[in-house]
Amino acid sequence: MLKTVEQHFRELTPAVDFCSLRLVSRQDEVIEVRQDILQPVDTEDDVGAMITVVDGGGLGYAATSDLSAAGLRQALERATHWAQETASAAIVDHGKVQRPPLVGEYACAIARPWAATPLGERIDLARQECARLKTDDRIVDWSASLWWIAEEQLYLTSDGGRTQQRFEYLIPGLSVTANEGSETVSRRFGGFDLGRQGGLEILDDVHFFDQAPVISDEVLQLLVAPNCPTGVMDLLLDPDQMYLQIHESIGHPLELDRILGDERNYAGTSFVSLDMFGSYRYGSDLLNITFDPTIAGEFATYRWDDDGVAADRQYIIRQGILERALGGSTSQMRAAQPGVANSRACSWNRPPIDRMANLNLEPGTSSLEELIGAVEHGIHMKRNLSWSIDDSRNKFQFGCEHGQMIRNGKLAEVVKKPNYNGISATFWRSLKGVGNAALSEVLGTPFCGKGEPNQVIRVGHASPPALFADVDVFGGE
Amino acid sequence: MDMKTDFFRLAEELLDLVQGDEVLLLNFAGESTDFVRFNQSRVRQPGHVHQRYLSIELIDGQRHAGARITLGGGHHCVNGKDESVDRPHAAGVVGQLRSRLADLPEDPHLLYNDQPHSTDQEGENHLPDVEEVVDQVLSAGADRDLVGLHAQGGIYRGFANSLGQRNWSATHSFNLDWSFYHRADKAVKCGYAGVNWRAAEFGARVDTAVAQLALLGTQAKTIAAGRYRVYLAPVALADFVGLLNWGGVGLKAQRTRQSSLLRMMTDGVRLHDSVTLMDNTRAGVAPNFQVEGFLKPDHVTLIDAGAHADSLVSPRSAREYGVPTNGAGAGEGAESLDLAAGELPAEEVLQRLGTGVWINNLHYLNYSDRPACRITGMTRFACFWVEAGQIVAPINVMRFDESLFRALGDNLLGLTREREMILDSGSYGGRDTSSAHFPGALVEDFNFNL
Structure with a gap:
């Protein structure tokens, strides 16, 4: 199919300044066993192409699931129409955006391919873990899931560019819910924060088979635990909350399209302005953030972004100072700022926009014992449960599934419904401890929503645990 | 084509x-x-x-x-x-x-x-x-x-x-x-x-x-955290109540004790008598059939005069729990959410608000305590400080954290007589066909915490 589409594109390319075709072919399979019953095994085979035309300074796109010569011709005509129709009103002269015609192929490493394991065995993997979750009558719901995605992308340009990339992803998940009276609590492992590239070897890498007894035990502890107390205290966050903290209060505010105003009607703007890059103190000296699409196995690793630009590692924040924005080639030209190769689309039917891809907190030097030992009065929270932040990505409030008080450098009682809030512009300056490389975990979510029309995309975040001073903490009712 | x-x-x-x-x-x-x-x-x-x-x-x-x-x-x-x-x-x-x-x-x-x-x-x-x-x-x-x-x-x-x-x-x-x-x-x-x-x-x-x-040209006012009388315009109220679509109104969430409305079923919690909420397929724009071929009834009443009523039941839940389906999708969320009008004339809202906050839009809502149906989120866009029934200034964005049980229970002062039809502009995967038909709400002691 790829060859046929490529041939059609080469034959049909119109006489315009620039034209590209981005084909995405994606297969999904979701296996979920809930309460020991296999849920419908959903599969998907989604393939289509987006044509982008630049002409006279205007840009237009047209996406279609009709990959016949006639379908692609219609898409080319529609994209050309939009480029020419809106050229005089375009927000930027798209003809001036650099689009180097790169050539190459990339495939992520896979040790144990999903498809090489029979369906029955894939189901058994989830079934066995599900069966280990129900350990008490108070557990009222439980499930285990495996979500597999295989994606192939072909990017062709009218000036000879041709890049081809193949990825496979796995998102494992466990969930357990306990109830007594009108009180209900849940514990989860993965599901929406543990996406990685690769095959079934990921299950061993993330210790999937060790988790069922852990979360089943913890959910019962939570059910009888007191509510998290209210107060200002030190806050130690595990990686499965840090990924969200990085995502919402560093990643999104640094996306150039937000700073340039594109998202103001939907996802929002940013408290960061262009003049802050190079000098703004975003966090303490311990804060080192990198954009790194080169890490094997991380969820949003790639060789080229969806505008065909080569991707590489860049420091975004170094020793607390804001250095670089998260913006692709079009945004970089509009803002006259350096950026990164992060122009990405969720699929063939949505145009690329600025996305954070892999955004990681670089490890520090502390062991977990040292982080806990540094706290006189505080709380250790793990696994995100609730998330909300303002449209400038400043005032946030996050909740976690599990809390444990820390007193005089030692872990104390478990508390339920731990929440905290703060302001991005100052929160990271209270960072006073970062775990070492051995504590860093590679996580990622498939559910980052943004854009008009709306897009939900994969992003990766690696982080060790991190310790913050004097945070407003509170619980439930 | x-x-x-x-x-x-x-x-x-x-x-x-x-x-x-x-x-x-x-x-x-x-x-x-x-x-x-x-x-x-x-x-x-x-x-x-x-x-x-x-x-x-x-x-x-x-x-x-x-x-x-x-x-x-x-x-x-x-x-x-x-x-x-x-x-x-x-x-x-x-x-x-x-x-x-x-x-x-x-x-x-x-x-x-x-x-x-x-x-x-x-x-x-x-x-x-x-x-x-x-x-x-x-x-x-x-x-x-x-x-x-x-x-x-x-x-x-x-x-x-x-x-x-x-x-x-x-x-x-x-x-x-x-x-x-x-x-x-x-x-x-x-x-x-x-x-x-x-x-x-x-x-x-x-x-x-x-x-x-x-x-919006007036100097913006920053209000302190605390409790205020607020007016939630229809779009804001639809966002607030719409969070019930996330594990609130479906049978599966209720039977697995995860529903944010659980205390209405177990502890006798009631909302204000004026609150009647339904999935009103007949008045919406979504298709009236679903993927297993069931037709949806004209409407399903979810909350009736403040009391919990029916649930949305997908075919799988129907089989699992032994009750009839009412044509809900797998997510058991309402596609045509409809809150009944009240008796408060829209032209009297400012006067009745007196001193407080006029909220046109909310942003990024989530549960902060699901069993308590406590919801956090932000004010967004044009929201105003009101004194003596007059708009005084736009406010800088504020975070709220408030239970729906309180806001639409004892603290509800009134729903407007007029309602607004809101067609969802969402387009994840494809253009949405959901809608909401909502009045505005005047609420006492609404909690802002940041």
């Missing part, structure tokens, strides 16, 4: 492949949409999306397997016979599903409609030329800072099964969702959606927004 003809032709071809006691369910979802994105009253990204998806579910006894594929559409001549272009691919998928059934166990919760009931809702296409709309939007944005998205085109849904049921729904609609920005994060949020674009109606909405925009 006639999606209806293409779908039903392909459906007949695939239904011919059914063997023995097999049952085949086919669901079609298509759209042909122009999307034009604006920023700073210029065009940011204009484009078109043409997509067709077919979901195929093959059932044999209690075993079943499903797949969703993309379609190209169209037909051609094969051996002198007219045939869908997509037939070879789709037929191949049916064969793969048949092979797959051997690896799958019986599903005790499988339920599909075996009482065929065919329907046909074919909306007329009165859409204007999209280029003409773009010109009007750019004109409205002249000398202003306009940002947003215009979407227009056809949305198509189809169902066919081997039991003889056929359903079709087609709408041709537009949804212009935009903001006028004053500066920084101060803006007026606007919307114009429907099936007949009227320049005069659009102009009137622009004028209303521009009048509000003028109010």
Whole structure:
């Protein structure tokens, strides 16, 4: 199919300044066993192409699931129409955006391919873990899931560019819910924060088979635990909350399209302005953030972004100072700022926009014992449960599934419904401890929503645990 | 490109492949949409999306397997016979599903409609030329800072099964969702959606927004954390109550004790007598059939005069818990959420608010304590500080953290007599057909915490 589409594109390319075709072919399979019953095994085979035309300074796109010569011709005509129709009103002269015609192929490493394991065995993997979750009558719901995605992308340009990339992803998940009276609590492992590239070897890498007894035990502890107390205290966050903290209060505010105003009607703007890059103190000296699409196995690793630009590692924040924005080639030209190769689309039917891809907190030097030992009065929270932040990505409030008080450098009682809030512009300056490389975990979510029309995309975040001073903490009712 | 003809032709071809006691369910979802994105009253990204998806579910006894594929559409001549272009691919998928059934166990919760009931809702296409709309939007944005998205085109849904049921729904609609920005994060949020674009109606909405925009020129007020009397305009109230669609109103969430309304069932918690909430399919714009072939009732009452009433029940939940389905989707959320009007005249809201906060829009809501139905989120766009019944100043954004049980319970002072029909502008995967029909609400002691 790829060859046929490529041939059609080469034959049909119109006489315009620039034209590209981005084909995405994606297969999904979701296996979920809930309460020991296999849920419908959903599969998907989604393939289509987006044509982008630049002409006279205007840009237009047209996406279609009709990959016949006639379908692609219609898409080319529609994209050309939009480029020419809106050229005089375009927000930027798209003809001036650099689009180097790169050539190459990339495939992520896979040790144990999903498809090489029979369906029955894939189901058994989830079934066995599900069966280990129900350990008490108070557990009222439980499930285990495996979500597999295989994606192939072909990017062709009218000036000879041709890049081809193949990825496979796995998102494992466990969930357990306990109830007594009108009180209900849940514990989860993965599901929406543990996406990685690769095959079934990921299950061993993330210790999937060790988790069922852990979360089943913890959910019962939570059910009888007191509510998290209210107060200002030190806050130690595990990686499965840090990924969200990085995502919402560093990643999104640094996306150039937000700073340039594109998202103001939907996802929002940013408290960061262009003049802050190079000098703004975003966090303490311990804060080192990198954009790194080169890490094997991380969820949003790639060789080229969806505008065909080569991707590489860049420091975004170094020793607390804001250095670089998260913006692709079009945004970089509009803002006259350096950026990164992060122009990405969720699929063939949505145009690329600025996305954070892999955004990681670089490890520090502390062991977990040292982080806990540094706290006189505080709380250790793990696994995100609730998330909300303002449209400038400043005032946030996050909740976690599990809390444990820390007193005089030692872990104390478990508390339920731990929440905290703060302001991005100052929160990271209270960072006073970062775990070492051995504590860093590679996580990622498939559910980052943004854009008009709306897009939900994969992003990766690696982080060790991190310790913050004097945070407003509170619980439930 | 006639999606209806293409779908039903392909459906007949695939239904011919059914063997023995097999049952085949086919669901079609298509759209042909122009999307034009604006920023700073210029065009940011204009484009078109043409997509067709077919979901195929093959059932044999209690075993079943499903797949969703993309379609190209169209037909051609094969051996002198007219045939869908997509037939070879789709037929191949049916064969793969048949092979797959051997690896799958019986599903005790499988339920599909075996009482065929065919329907046909074919909306007329009165859409204007999209280029003409773009010109009007750019004109409205002249000398202003306009940002947003215009979407227009056809949305198509189809169902066919081997039991003889056929359903079709087609709408041709537009949804212009935009903001006028004053500066920084101060803006007026606007919307114009429907099936007949009227320049005069659009102009009137622009004028209303521009009048509000003028109010944003006043020095913004930062209010301290604390409890305030607030007015939640219909869009804001729909967002607040709409969070119940996330594990609040479905039977599965209730039976697994995860529903945010659980205390209404276990602890006798009631809302204010004036609160009646329903999924009002008849008054909405979503199709009245769902993927297993069940038709939805005209409405399902979820909260009746402050008391918990019915739940949304998907076919799987119906089988699992032994109750009838009411045609809900797998997520058991309302697609046409409808809150009954109250008795408070809209023109009296400012006076009744007295001193407090007028909230036009909310942002990024989530549960902060699900069993307590406590919801956190932000104010957004044009929200105002009001004193003695007069708008004094826009407010800087504030975080709220408040239980719906309180806000729509003892603290509810009144719902407005007038309601607003809100057509969802969402487009994840495809254009949304959800809607909400809501009044505004005057609420006492609404908690702002940051």
